[in-house]
Amino acid sequence: MTTIAYKDGIIACDARITNGTTITYDDYEKFVERDGISFALCGYLCDYNKLIGAWFGETFTVAVEASALVFDGESLCYAAYDVTEGLCKTPILMERPYAIGSGSSHALTAMDMGASAYQAVEMAMKRDSCTGGKIRTLTVKVEL
Numbered sequence: 001m002t003t004i005a006y007k008d009g010i011i012a013c014d015a016r017i018t019n020g021t022t023i024t025y026d027d028y029e030k031f032v033e034r035d036g037i038s039f040a041l042c043g044y045l046c047d048y049n050k051l052i053g054a055w056f057g058e059t060f061t062v063a064v065e066a067s068a069l070v071f072d073g074e075s076l077c078y079a080a081y082d083v084t085e086g087l088c089k090t091p092i093l094m095e096r097p098y099a100i101g102s103g104s105s106h107a108l109t110a111m112d113m114g115a116s117a118y119q120a121v122e123m124a125m126k127r128d129s130c131t132g133g134k135i136r137t138l139t140v141k142v143e144l
Contacts, residue, residue: 001102002030002042003124003131004069005110005117006076006092009141011040011069012117014103014125015133026133038138039079040069042101054087055079067100071140094140103128 004013017025032039034052041048043066050058051066064081069092076092078100092098097111103124110123117137124131 001128001130003099003101003103003107003121003128004030004040004042005097005099005104005107005120005124006069006094006140007097007111007115007117007120009094009139010117011071011138011140012121013040013042013136013138014121014131015136016131017045018130021129023132028133029136031136031138036073038071038140040138041066043067051079051081054081059086069098069100071138076140099124101131103131 002014013030015026015028016023017028030041032041032052039052047064047066050060050064051068061083063083067080070077070079076094078090078092080088082088099107106124106127107120110120115123118135121135
């Protein structure tokens with residue numbers, strides 16, 4: 001899995017990919033941009049492109065085991081895919097911290113204690129074995 005944390009206009013994400021209990025990558029790029037939409041992805045690597053496809057209207061009859069924080073230039077949302085419901089988009093209030101992935105509870109606690117999104121992912125790495133490697137950030141501030 002992974003840890004993706006959002007706070008104060010910054011999304012931070014680790015770079016670890018695991019296969020069971022084996023670490024396969026610690027430098028994988030989980031930020032993807034397509035047609036001006038930014039995705040911070042977690043879940044099964046093989047389903048990242050399916051989730052992005054679902055955002056743009058593709059449908060699937062099999063489970064899509066990936067989710068993402070998605071920024072369209074104006075708003076932030078959580079996206080996941082359900083076979084019966086299709087793409088689920090849940091708006092995220094940009095004035096509040098938010099986290100997804102296997103280390104999300106650790107990241108949220110860290111942000112509650114004053115940590116930035118980057119620091120929250122660092123803290124999650126200490127307790128969640130599926131979070132690790134390089135930490136990358138994406139600025140998603142909206143100009144008003």
